[in-house]
Amino acid sequence: MSQKWNAALLQFDVSFGKPEENREKVRKLVERLAESEQQPDVVLLPELWDTAYDLQRLDEIADENGEQAKALLSWAARKLHSFVVGGSIAERIGDQVYNTTYVFDREGQQVGRYSKIHLFRLMDEEKYLSAGEQPGIYELDGHKVSSVICYDIRFPEWIRTYSLQGANVLFVCAQWPHPRLNHWRQLLIARAIENQMFVVACNRVGEDVNNTFCGHSMVINPWGEVLAEGLQQEEIIFAELDLSLAEEVRGKIPVFADRRPTLYKLQ
Numbered sequence: 266m267s268q269k270w271n272a273a274l275l276q277f278d279v280s281f282g283k284p285e286e287n288r289e290k291v292r293k294l295v296e297r298l299a300e301s302e303q304q305p306d307v308v309l310l311p312e313l314w315d316t317a318y319d320l321q322r323l324d325e326i327a328d329e330n331g332e333q334a335k336a337l338l339s340w341a342a343r344k345l346h347s348f349v350v351g352g353s354i355a356e357r358i359g360d361q362v363y364n365t366t367y368v369f370d371r372e373g374q375q376v377g378r379y380s381k382i383h384l385f386r387l388m389d390e391e392k393y394l395s396a397g398e399q400p401g402i403y404e405l406d407g408h409k410v411s412s413v414i415c416y417d418i419r420f421p422e423w424i425r426t427y428s429l430q431g432a433n434v435l436f437v438c439a440q441w442p443h444p445r446l447n448h449w450r451q452l453l454i455a456r457a458i459e460n461q462m463f464v465v466a467c468n469r470v471g472e473d474v475n476n477t478f479c480g481h482s483m484v485i486n487p488w489g490e491v492l493a494e495g496l497q498q499e500e501i502i503f504a505e506l507d508l509s510l511a512e513e514v515r516g517k518i519p520v521f522a523d524r525r526p527t528l529y530k531l532q
């Protein structure tokens with residue numbers, strides 16, 4: 266089991282309500298990555314990279330059972346021989362639409378699925394989307410890793426359940442807008458420090474009628490150090506994760522052993 270992973274974060278602008286155009290963009294980015302000298306072990310995309318926040322047209326444009334996205338992400342995993350944590354897409358199941366992440370192994374087999382559990386009222390998500398109920402925890406290369414979506418990072422108690430189950434990496438996909446870049450950065454760094462885990466977070470850039478998105482995708486180690494950070498432009502951000510560091514940091518400051526859960530009345 267490899268202890269070192271190269272992560273590649275695809276930070277790009279998502280066209281509003283144009284899933285076919287966005288899928289084509291992802292296809293081209295993956296081809297570019299395959300031709301580059303970089304050999305990623307894991308690739309991450311932003312939130313709702315197929316439809317963007319065109320929530321009012323989801324009836325028309327949401328991906329039926331996520332089939333189109335799954336085919337593309339599985340192809341990407343095989344092409345790059347890399348794990349793919351596929352950002353998220355608008356997935357229709359029956360008459361419900363979810364904001365959903367799919368995860369693929371290096372052979373292109375789906376190994377996980379997570380639907381955003383905290384819907385973001387500031388962008389009307391609760392009017393158009395259904396919330397997930399299950400955690401996003403996966404086994405990749407023998408490592409336990411996890412994922413959440415955007416607004417979920419404001420809920421430390423949810424992410425704590427992941428680190429308590431042994432996850433040492435948290436993938437975050439987002440469409441995080443200004444003026445809250447400061448929140449994005451600080452929340453991600455805090456989640457890494459308090460859970461002593463890697464945080465690998467991919468945001469989009471560009472704008473829609475209501476928002477300008479911040480970019481600043483980030484990779485943070487379990488000590489809270491920023492290993493890589495994007496600007497507010499389209500780019501692929503690379504970072505190397507030495508996965509043994511989580512155990513080392515947990516050994517230095519025994520936060521998990523020192524918890525007093527019987528005193529934490531969360532209800």
Ligand SMILES: O=C(O)CCC(=O)C(=O)O
Nearest residue numbers: 385415416440441442445
């Ligand atoms: O929490 C925030 O400030 C942004 C969240 C968000 O944009 C989202 O969940 O899509």
